[in-house]
Structures are given as C-alpha cells and as structure tokens.
Amino acid sequence: MDVRRPQSEEEFARLYELRWQVLRAPWGEPPGSERDATDAYSEHALIQAPDGEPLAIGRLHFNSPDEAQIRYMAVAESARGQGLGRCIVDYLETIARDRGATTVVLNAREEVAGFYQSMGYEIIGAGPTLFGTVKHVRMQKRL
Template sequence: MSDAFTVRVAEDPADREACFAVRKEVFVAEQGVPEDIEYDAHDADAVHLLAVAEDGTPLGTARLLHGAAAAAKNGGDLSAGSLGRLAVLRRARGLGVGAALVRAVEHAARERGLTGVDLHAQTHALGFYERLGYQAYGPEFPDAGMPHRAMRRAL
C-alpha cells in the first residue's frame, strides 16, 4: 500500500457510510464494542472526517462534536470540541493516518471558533495523543468495557 492518502470532511452519505464502516471494522469487529453503543445520537450532528487512499479506499475516520454535544462530554465547556471515534484500519496503521485525522479534527474545531479539543483515550493510546500535544487529566474510567483517560489540547 502506498503511503499517500488524503483526509476530508465527510460531506455526502457515501463518505459517512465509509466512516461508519471503518468504525464497525475497528471498534465492533476488532475490539468487541457492542454495535448498539458504537453509533449514537451525536453522529447526526458531528463533523465526520474520512481518510482515503489515492484510489479512494477508506483508511480511517474520526469525528468532532461541538456545542452542547461536546460540552456534555467535557464538563460543560462550550469552548472545546470533543474528538472521538478515531479509528484506523489495521492495514493503514503506521502510515500517519491517525495523526492526520487528529490534525484535521483540530482544524475543523478552529474553523468553528473552538479553543481546545478534549477526548477520551483508550489507555493504550495515551502515548499517541501525548506525542500530538494532548495532556491527560482526571482518573482512569471505563468506557465500552475498556480503560480510558480524559485528555485535552489547547488550540
């Protein structure tokens, strides 16, 4: 596989379906997250980002919550967005897709006037987010049966 890929906002139904298919493969099939909790009401209003190979094959996805949806996840702070559902297909890991998706979420947050991005990271991914400038805070907590920590980065 070539290392060439692009990240774009998923604007049309086909792009959104590609995002959901990546999430299903990574979270439901690979990690065992129950499908009924993987998709939620926030998906309708979220900004979805999609990473695709040069040939258009989906490689990864992430979503940005903003406004009340983000505030509900980050302690009521309306100035911060919430990065979530970051998923990269196994065959695309190690190519920089995850980092590019995080930066695209941050860009989308800045475009909406947000001054920070919060996220709930699986604990095995803390180092990945720390390398991108995120800092963990608060205690470890379970989410979908896996340990997580809250993290934040000012924009």
C-alpha cells in the first residue's frame, strides 16, 4: 500500500475525521478533540482508498532528538486486518530512524498491545487512562 504524507487541506480534513471517528467519537468526545498542539510540527502518515477516503493514519513527533513517539494510529473499520496499520508503523519508524531517533515510544490501548508487540515493541509500564475507562500501556522499541 502507498503510505504518504497528506498533501492538501482536504486530505488533512479527512485524516482528522477518521481520527475522530475511531479514537474519540466512540467515547462521546466532540469533534476537535482529535487534534492537539503538536499536530502542526508532526509527521503524518496516510493510506487512502482510490476514492480518496483515508483507510489508515498515524502520526509521529519527537520528544527529544533520540526519542520519537507514535500517536493517533487509526484504521477504518472496513479496512482492518489487511496489514495497513503495520504499513503506517513501518513508515513512521523509517522517518524516526532517518532523523536520528534510537527509540520509538507509544501508548497503546491494552486490547491492541499485542499488535505492537508483534512489531517488536515491549511494554515498559502503565500508560494513561483516557475518558475514565480506556486503559493504555506504555511501549517502546529500540531502532
């Protein structure tokens, strides 16, 4: 699959819509809650269907010169199980490695930690609990 950076305002709008639908709407969070201040200087990844609809997305930012963080991973329900999430993670890890990071960290929902473990991430501790119910684990991978 072709993974790339969003190129237009329309592509970013669709990316944010998928992010909200998958990561915020199920918990009753309002539109706009899917964005944060680091979006402006982060690397975004996108896989689109032929009609332009986003199928999978993710984001990478740097916590320090050596440590990058993956956030906001989302795959459209209709596209799950096709390896798209793996493609997004591989793409973001390549950016991190190319820019000198030696470690990538992320906070994964407990129910998807196995996906990241299959890609070489290890659980290093408890992560945040979002919306009072969504427990996360802190994970890392040495590049």
